[in-house]
Amino acid sequence: MDIGVNLAPEHATGLSLSNPVMTSAGTFGGDGYGSGVPIEFPWNELGAVVLKSTTLLPRLGNPEPHMTEQPYGWLNAVGLKNPGIAEFCEDVMPGFVDADVPIILSLAADSHEDFVSLAKIATEISGIKGIELNFGCPNTASGLDFGQNPEAAKRVTEAVKSQVHLPIIVKLTPNVTDVVEIGIAVQEGGADAITAINTVGGMSVDWHTGRPSLGNVLGGLSGPAIKPIALGVVYRLVRAVEIPVIGVGGISNADDAMEFFCVGATAVQIGSAALGRPNIYLAILAGIVERMEEKGLKDLPSLRKGLVS
Incomplete structure (x- = not known):
């Protein structure tokens, strides 16, 4: 059985993963950079580790509270809180330089x-094997125009692609009229792969007090409630573009992951389901292998052939 995947098959170096289970940006550990993940956790067994969205300069993020749990998932409005690229290079990346797993x-x-x-x-950072461009975090203005405008999305992707030698993945927001149009645009701009989807815009309010649950009022919804949305987007993108599509949104077990593979995803990212539960990555991976064995599947693309459409 072959569970390895290549996220950049047309790129000179490719972006090969030993398996299709990845972390999702912002959810690996308490700070998105692995903080709080037990030192003995075998994270080298993951397909890839995607580190938190990092900006040119440090950002304090949005007012707290940043996150609230709901019956249907999580609402968050962290606002891209991060130390900036310089401090990332100095203090964060040294812990990943010798990683035996692709760092994105x-x-x-x-x-x-x-x-x-x-x-x-x-x-130029030693140890980084790929870049994921965040084109639309719903709780900040950063990147939002790029994720909602196909011409802007293509232009930025093209500009980044022309300046770097690493594979480029673009993460798309579902908060648009036609996400497929954006997907086609970033493919034309040279993206090697697409991640779909980012969180879905929303909010929560206590009607007794009139107070919103988040300090930023509006935020992004993740968790089980958005899985049907994510599946639908991945299904449409896979049929519109020729580059790999990474599925993310509402995946909390192996069956969820298998649904994404069934509609054509090359790999999956685990987001809010892993908050405080890093072992879920390996549990999902083990479940994927188990289900493939039960079905007699030799590789993941074989699963897509079983989709009745």
Whole structure:
């Protein structure tokens, strides 16, 4: 059985993963950079580790509270809180330099120029194997225009691609009229893969007090409630683009992951389900292998052939 995947088959170096289970940006450990993950945790057994969206300069993020649990998932409005790329290089990345697993750095920016500057720095960081461009975090203005405008999305992707030697993944927001149009645009701009989806815009309020649950009022919804949305987006993207699509959104067990593979996802990212539960990555991976054995599948693409459409 072969569970390895290549997220950048057309790229000169490729981006090969030993298995299709990845972390999702911002959810690996308490700070998105692995803080709090037990030192004995075998994270080298993951397909890839995607580190938190990092910006050119430090950001304090949105007012607290940043996150609230709901019956249907999580609402968050962290606001891209991060130490900035310089401190990341000095204090965070040294812990991953010798990692025996692909490290992918998520980048977020307010402008075309900042995305290019960030990517140039990231591509020179020892140990980084790929870059994920965050085109639309729903609780901050950063990147939002790029994720909602196909021309802007293509232009930024093209500019970054021309300046770096690493594979480029673009993470798309579902908060648009036509996400497929954006997906086609970033493919035309040279993206090697697409991640779909980011959180779905929303809010929660206590009607007794009139107070919103989040300090930023509006935030992004993740968790089980968005899985049908994510599946639908991945299904449509896979049929519209020729580059790999990474599925994310509401995956909390192996059956969820198998649904994404069934609609054509090349790999999956685990997000809010892993908060405080890092062992879930390996549990999902083990479940994927078990289900493939039960079905007699030799590889993941074989599963897509079973989709009745």
